[in-house]
Amino acid sequence: MTRTPACVLIVEDELPIRRFLRPAVEAAGWRLIEAETAQRALLEASQSGPDVIILDLGLPDFDGIEVVRRVREWSSVPIIILSARGQEQDKILALDAGADDYVQKPFNVGELIARIRVALRHAASQSQPSANPTIVAGDITIDLHRRVVTKGGQEVHLTPLEYKLLTTLTRHAGMVMTHRQLLREVWGPGHAEDSTYLRMFVRQLRLKLESNPTQPKHLQTEVGVGYRFVTE
Numbered sequence: 001m002t003r004t005p006a007c008v009l010i011v012e013d014e015l016p017i018r019r020f021l022r023p024a025v026e027a028a029g030w031r032l033i034e035a036e037t038a039q040r041a042l043l044e045a046s047q048s049g050p051d052v053i054i055l056d057l058g059l060p061d062f063d064g065i066e067v068v069r070r071v072r073e074w075s076s077v078p079i080i081i082l083s084a085r086g087q088e089q090d091k092i093l094a095l096d097a098g099a100d101d102y103v104q105k106p107f108n109v110g111e112l113i114a115r116i117r118v119a120l121r122h123a124a125s126q127s128q129p130s131a132n133p134t135i136v137a138g139d140i141t142i143d144l145h146r147r148v149v150t151k152g153g154q155e156v157h158l159t160p161l162e163y164k165l166l167t168t169l170t171r172h173a174g175m176v177m178t179h180r181q182l183l184r185e186v187w188g189p190g191h192a193e194d195s196t197y198l199r200m201f202v203r204q205l206r207l208k209l210e211s212n213p214t215q216p217k218h219l220q221t222e223v224g225v226g227y228r229f230v231t232e
Contacts, residue, residue, distance in 0.1 A: 006120055009033045009050035011041040011067065012082070013060050021054075024109045028116070037061045045071050052119045054112070057083040057094065065097050072098035078119035082107065088224035095178045095225065102176065102225075118174035135170050137218045137231040140209055142170060149209075156208050161186065165201050166209075169219070169229035178226040202227060 008030045012018050018034050025032045033048050035041040038059045045053060053071070057064035068079055081094045084105040091102045100122075101115050133144035139152045144167065149156045158166065165186050169177065179195045191197065202221075206213040220228045 006030045006051040007033060007048065008116065009035065009041070009044050009048065009053045011035045011038070011053065011055045011059065011064070013037065013056065013058070017056075021109065021112075024113055025116075028113055030116075038064065038067045041067050042070055045075065045077070050077060051123065052078045052080065052116055054080050054082050054116070055099070057081060057085055057090070065094055068094060068097040068099050076123075078123050080112075080115055080119060082112065091222075091225045092178055092180070095176060096180055100172075100175045115174075122172065122175060135173070135231065137170075137173075137229070139211075140218065142166065151209055158205075158208065162201060162205055162208075165198075166205055166229075169227060170231075173229050173231050176222045176226055176228045182226060 006029075008025050010018055010021055010025070010032065012021075012034070013036045022032060030051075033044050033050060035044050038061045041053070041055070041059075044050065055064050055067060059067070064081065064083070068081075071077065071079065078101075079099045081091075081099045081102045082105065083090070083094075083102070085091075086104045094102060100119055103112055103115060135142040135144065141150045143149070147163065149158055149163070149166070165182065168182060168185050179198055180193075183191045183194055183198055187194065187197070202219060203213070206216050206219050210216045210219060218230050220230055222228055
């Protein structure tokens with residue numbers, strides 16, 4: 001059976017960047033759609049059914065964050081922001097609006113292609129529940145069915161909140177989650193601003209799971225923005 005190639009929608013008003021990305025996207029075996037404006041992006045997103053959207057924020061008609069908000073009203077398609085805006089607040093606004101990841105310009109095309117692969121894998125895993133709900137990250141194994149976490153074959157005791165925080169991050173493995181997203185999902189809406197509380201729990205998880213807690217390999221920090229769980 002021939003597999004239909006994934007469709008990547010690139011929303012970028014600068015032609016040189018689109019030209020730069022075309023060969024990399026096509027070499028990965030994906031189909032490419034391009035849009036220069038926010039309005040065109042919304043039209044393509046609704047009509048072409050892309051599997052992932054690469055979205056610039058500085059578009060000529062209206063801001064890319066508004067594109068994220070509008071797409072999220074009806075679709076869960078992965079959205080990766082590709083923008084020259086590097087302020088932490090810009091990243092937080094985009095991610096809280098519903099974007100899945102953020103890559104800052106100037107960027108490494110290899111890293112962007114890797115982020116697209118992560119987004120596609122994440123979307124596929126969300127739509128097709130695994131028959132074997134086990135997550136492996138180095139010597140860490142998370143058995144979601146038995147609710148057991150091991151490191152190097154030895155069971156690790158986690159409190160209920162530590163386990164909920166860990167599994168929330170692993171459900172979005174490879175994607176950055178903002179402090180506010182994690183606090184809302186793990187502790188509830190009333191704790192959306194308690195970032196000090198979140199840092200304390202992440203530190204505890206690192207002490208229990210990371211081989212070197214001061215240089216975490218799996219529970220990574222996106223400075224000023226949030227955290228990302230990396231399996232590879």
